[in-house]
Amino acid sequence: MTLPLDERRPDPRSLPLFASRARRADAGEEHVGRPARPRSASGLHAVPAGEPSGTPTPRRATGSEVDWELVAAFRSQASELLTKQLGGDRLHLDKAAQEALGRSIIVELLEAAAADAVTAGRPSWTPVQQDELAQAIFNALFRMGRLQPLIEDDRIENISIVGFDGVWLDLADGSRVPGPPVADSDQELTDFLTFLASRSEISARPFSEAQPKLHLQLDDGSRLAATAWVSPRPLVLIRRHRLTEVSLQDLVDRQALSPLTASFLTAAVRARLSVVVAGAQGFGKTTMARALCGAFDPKESIATLESEFELGLHEMPDRHKIVYAWQSRPGSGERGPDGRQSGEFTLNEALHDSFRFTAGRTIVGEVRGPEAWLMVKAMESGSGSISTTHSVNARGAMRKLVTCAMEFGPQVTHELATRKLAETINLIVQLDMEVEELPDGTERRHRWVSEIVAISPGEKDLGYATTTVFDAHEGRVAVAHTLPDELRRLERHGFDLAGFLTEARSSGVIA
Structure with missing residues (x-):
């Protein structure tokens, strides 16, 4: 774990022990714009009558609110002390041991600050307040800080953030509701994202004005994408994959596809056809890809190549016994004579390495650009691959993949890309989604398989032929x-x- 030493934060001992918000709470003032709520047994506040029951609300400290400026200052000091104490033993301490050491450092810092406050005649924390502050510092140091309660809420599927106070939550029931602020300012949010990127154990990533975009897998498997400095306000999207060990039958139960379609896709996977799952962002492509992988033989060896770990097949040992998982890594610092930054590891290198592991199937996760050509090479090296891409319809997915493959280099011409894709892709599974507005003003989302198209080499002018195997029925x-x-x-x-x-006849396709 890499922890920065140069965060410019005030010394916690120079700050007042209670923020102005805490003092207002002690004085009996209510939270601005909303009266205080009783807490439920779950830790979320009870929802008054007349308000949407699905709306999550922030956890509050008992008797006061956490002073987040103080949390940030203590986190900086704890980070520096932890880095010094780990020293050369960093590689010899597992994550649990590092967290235990971090907890002891946090307790010592708080006890020292409380003792100083008493000596100076200032009010100190109650035991409950000190415990809450310690947990908040721990979350900021090792977890997701103010985002942690949202990450831990099983009702929440996606977290969309436009600035520190523009938070929207997509819930598991398909509804979308507003969420609490996740920082006190945009600068605080950006600072935390920078810290978060630097501390990643798997693959630390730069996030700065020089590199203003961040893509990261979180400890719980969620995927974070963030942008700052090139947008009016920092932008963050956290996608939580609640359905991990999912099967096609699970999706049938959720009415995302019919039993007949599930039968077809299961057989296609077992017959080692190569499948591309297409759809817009948030339509469930990764979930569908996992469900398709669920039809693999558990003992079949699989290689996965992703820019950020998202499929998570290597975390399902009961379902997939042998998984070789690679993740690309951006470099940092100045470029060397070969034009590469230090530490860079590309998907092309991962694919080359994967050939030495004799994987039965090679999967290139999400295809957004030149990795389309790597997908072709993976499908050529072993049948039965699965990938995902963004597209509004199945035929549009083929056109997009041709363009993406050509981004690999001038040697990949339009004709070559088209021919190779037609030879390697067997099926495109297109997903669709509908957003329904509910009477209470919230939204509910419905996702389903809208079409499945078979791909085969075709005439010279187009380069491939398409056949609609399953088609949308009444939307x-x-x-x-x-x-x-x-x-x-x-x-x-x-x-x-x-x-x-039988179904084709009943729908009027076959006479």
């Missing part, structure tokens, strides 16, 4: 449409061919 879950002859072999792998033909 909802796709139904049977047209099955290419070469896909009838999927019946040997468990596909309900008779059910497909």
Whole structure:
């Protein structure tokens, strides 16, 4: 864990022990704009009658609110002391041991500050207040600071932040509600993101005016994307994947696809067809990719290549016994004679290394740019690959992938990219989503498979041919449409061919 030593924070002992907000609370003043609420057993405040029951509210300290400026100052001091004490033993202490050491440092700092306050005749903390402050400092040092209560709330799926006070929460039931501020200022939010990026154990990443974007996997597997300095306010999106060890049957139960479609996709995976899952951001592409991987043989060796770990197959030993997982890493500092920054590790290098591990399947996670060509190489090296990409429809996904592959270099021409993609991709699974506005003003989201298109090499002018296997039906879950002859072999792998033909006839596709 890398902890910075140069954070410019005031000495905690020079600050008052209670922030102005805490003093207002002690004086009996209410929180601005909202009366105090009783707390529920879960730690969230009870919701008064007439307010949406799904709205999460921030946790408050008992009798006062946490002074976050003080938390930031103590975090800086604790970070410096921890770094000094770890010294050369950093690699010999596991995460639990480092956190235990951090807790002892925090307790010592608080006890020393409390003793100084008593000596100086200033009011000190109550035991409850000191415990709450200690936990807040620990969360800022090792967890997600003021975001931690939101990260721990199982109801929350995504956290969208535009500035420190522009917070929206996507809940597991599909609704979207406002959330509490996550800092006292945009600068505080940006400072915390910089600290967060530097302390990553897996892959520390730069975040500064020189490198104003950040992509990071958090300890719980959530994915964070952030931008600052090039936008009016800092922007953050935290995507929490609640459905990790998910199956296609789970998605059937959630009405995201029909049992017949699940039968087809399961057979396709077992027959080692290569699949691209397409859809807009937040449509459930990663969840669908995990569900497809759930149809693999548990003992099959898998290589995953991702810019940030997101699929998490290597964290599912009961489902996937052998997973070789690679994550790219940006470099830092000046570029060397080869044009590369120190410490840089690319997906291209990861793919090259993966060939030595004789993986049965190689998966390039999300395809947004030149990694489309790496996806082609992965699919050529072993059948049955799975990837995801952003697109509004399946045919648009093919056009986008051609463009992305050409970004790999001038040697990848339009004709070459088109031909290779047509030869390697077998199916595109397109996802759709609908946002429903509820009477209370919140929103609910519904996701489903809207179409599945088969890809095959085609005529010279286009380069590939498409066949709609499942098509959207009245704007909802796709139904049977047209099955290419070469896909009838999927019946040997468990596909309900008779059910497909029956459904296609009932929908009027087959006379």
